[in-house]
Structure formats: C-alpha cells, structure tokens
Amino acid sequence: MTTEQAETTRPVAGVDEIIATLGGAPLPEPAPAGAEGDKQARKRRKREARLRRDSARVPDSWERFRVLSELIDQGRQVVEIADHKARYALVVLGALNAGVFFLISRAHLIATIPSGMKPWLLGFLIAYAGLSFLFMLYAIDCLRPRHLHYAEYLPKPADAAGRATGHVPRGVLFWEGIADFDLDEYRRAWGEVHMDQINSEVVVIAHRLSRLIRAKYAALGKLFVGLGILIGLAAVLLGTLTALSLASQ
Numbered sequence: 267m268t269t270e271q272a273e274t275t276r277p278v279a280g281v282d283e284i285i286a287t288l289g290g291a292p293l294p295e296p297a298p299a300g301a302e303g304d305k306q307a308r309k310r311r312k313r314e315a316r317l318r319r320d321s322a323r324v325p326d327s328w329e330r331f332r333v334l335s336e337l338i339d340q341g342r343q344v345v346e347i348a349d350h351k352a353r354y355a356l357v358v359l360g361a362l363n364a365g366v367f368f369l370i371s372r373a374h375l376i377a378t379i380p381s382g383m384k385p386w387l388l389g390f391l392i393a394y395a396g397l398s399f400l401f402m403l404y405a406i407d408c409l410r411p412r413h414l415h416y417a418e419y420l421p422k423p424a425d426a427a428g429r430a431t432g433h434v435p436r437g438v439l440f441w442e443g444i445a446d447f448d449l450d451e452y453r454r455a456w457g458e459v460h461m462d463q464i465n466s467e468v469v470v471i472a473h474r475l476s477r478l479i480r481a482k483y484a485a486l487g488k489l490f491v492g493l494g495i496l497i498g499l500a501a502v503l504l505g506t507l508t509a510l511s512l513a514s515q
Contacts, residue, residue: 327461334468341475348482352408355489359405359496363398366391366500369507379510387506394499401492408485414474416440439467 325333370391379387416437437443438455447455 327465330465331461331468334465334472337472338468338475341472341479344479345475345482348479348486349409351486352405352482352489355486355493356402356405359398359401359493362493362496362500366394366503369504379507383510390499390503394496394503397492397496397499401489401496404485404489404492408482408489412478412481413442414440414471414478416442416470416474436463437467439464439471 436455436459437446438452438459444452
C-alpha cells in the first residue's frame with residue numbers, strides 16, 4: 267500500500283513542457299519505477315541532457331553545409347518538377363490547338379455558319395490564336411535557362427586581398443565564377459578556401475535558386491490559367507459549331 271501511495275503522489279512533468287524544453291524532440295518513454303537501476307537511470311539522464319543541448323546549440327560548419335546542400339538538392343528537384351509541368355501544359359496546348367484547327371478546317375461546318383456570324387467567328391479565332399501565342403510565351407519563360415548572377419557576390423579585383431578572410435565568397439562553387447578561373451588558379455583557390463567561405467557560397471546558391479523557383483512558378487501559374495481559358499474558348503467554339511450544324515439540318 268505504501269508503494270502504491272508513493273507512486274500515486276509522485277510528481278510527473280507535463281509532456282508539453284518536456285517537448286518544449288527539447289525543442290520538439292520527444293523523450294523516450296520513462297521506465298516504470300523500480301525497473302531500472304542506478305546505472306540505467308544515469309544513462310537516461312545523460313541522454314536527455316544531450317538531447318537538450320543538441321536542441322539549443324548552434325550547428326557547426328559541416329552540419330550547416332549538409333543542411334544547405336540538402337536544401338539545394340530539394341530546390342533542384344522543384345525546378346525539375348516545374349519544367350515537367352510546363353512541358354505537360356505545352357502538350358495539352360498543342361493537342362487543344364490541333365483540335366481547334368481540325369474544327370475550323372471542316373468546310374461543311376463553316377458552310378453552315380450564317381454570313382452575319384462569320385466576322386464574329388473570325389474575331390474569335392484571332393483572339394484565340396493571340397492568347398495561344400501569349401501563353402506559349404509563358405511556357406517559354408518557365409522553361410528558359412536563367413542566369414543565377416553569382417558573379418555579383420564575388421569580390422572585386424581591388425578586394426582580392428579579402429578573399430582569404432571572413433565570409434567573402436571565392437567563387438569555387440559558382441558555375442559563373444568557376445569559368446573565370448584558369449585551372450591552376452582554381453586548384454590554388456581550393457587549397458586556400460575556408461569552410462565559412464564554402465558555406466557562404468552555398469547560402470548564396472540556395473537563395474538564388476529560391477528566386478529562380480519563384481520566377482518559374484509565377485510563369486507556370488500564368489500558363490495554367492491561360493490553358494484553362496483556352497479550354498473554355500475551345501469548348502465555346504465546339505458548342506457553337508455543333509449547335510449551328512444541328513440547326514441547319
């Protein structure tokens with residue numbers, strides 16, 4: 267009975283408080299009272315203390331580099347997804363335009379249109395063609411290669427003395443900057459570069475890549491909005507020609 271009362275009155279820390287202390291890292295399930303010895307209890311306390319320290323400490327250079335590299339890999343995957351979506355939209359747009367061209371090339375359908383409606387049909391087709399070209403430009407804008415403008419982050423020749431100190435990028439990871447090195451100079455740069463300079467370049471790459479993704483998805487959003495508009499216009503054209511064809515019979 268005494269043991270049960272002791273277990274009942276034992277204070278228990280709130281789960282939310284523990285998770286907040288560890289920065290969101292869940293603690294292992296506590297072992298029942300009496301089920302662990304002093305050695306296991308010390309190990310558990312050390313493990314919990316290490317988790318608390320890890321949740322609050324600043325990542326070191328290598329950990330920061332790995333996180334940034336993973337971020338860049340994910341960004342490149344997003345770029346590939348955006349390009350796939352743009353190509354898919356172009357395929358749908360091509361099939362849609364082929365269908366519209368097939369409709370207007372049918373002489374017997376055009377013959378059923380009253381003469382008063384033919385100028386309206388011509389204006390409709392001109393508007394449709396203009397919108398098709400506009401939305402194809404959005405697809406091209408999404409798919410076109412973009413410069414990331416890394417060179418603007420490189421030190422000027424007058425600041426060459428500062429390349430070996432601080433967080434000044436040396437351009438060893440920038441494609442646009444690498445092309446400006448000759449081979450011996452590039453090897454020498456890699457022999458002198460510091461980890462903080464590498465991380466500063468990876469930060470720039472991740473930032474510029476995010477700008478590229480935003481520009482691609484802005485163009486992609488316009489492309490798919492336009493594709494919906496063209497599908498609506500094609501449906502109107504198909505419905506009009508069908509109705510006129512049935513009315514003439």
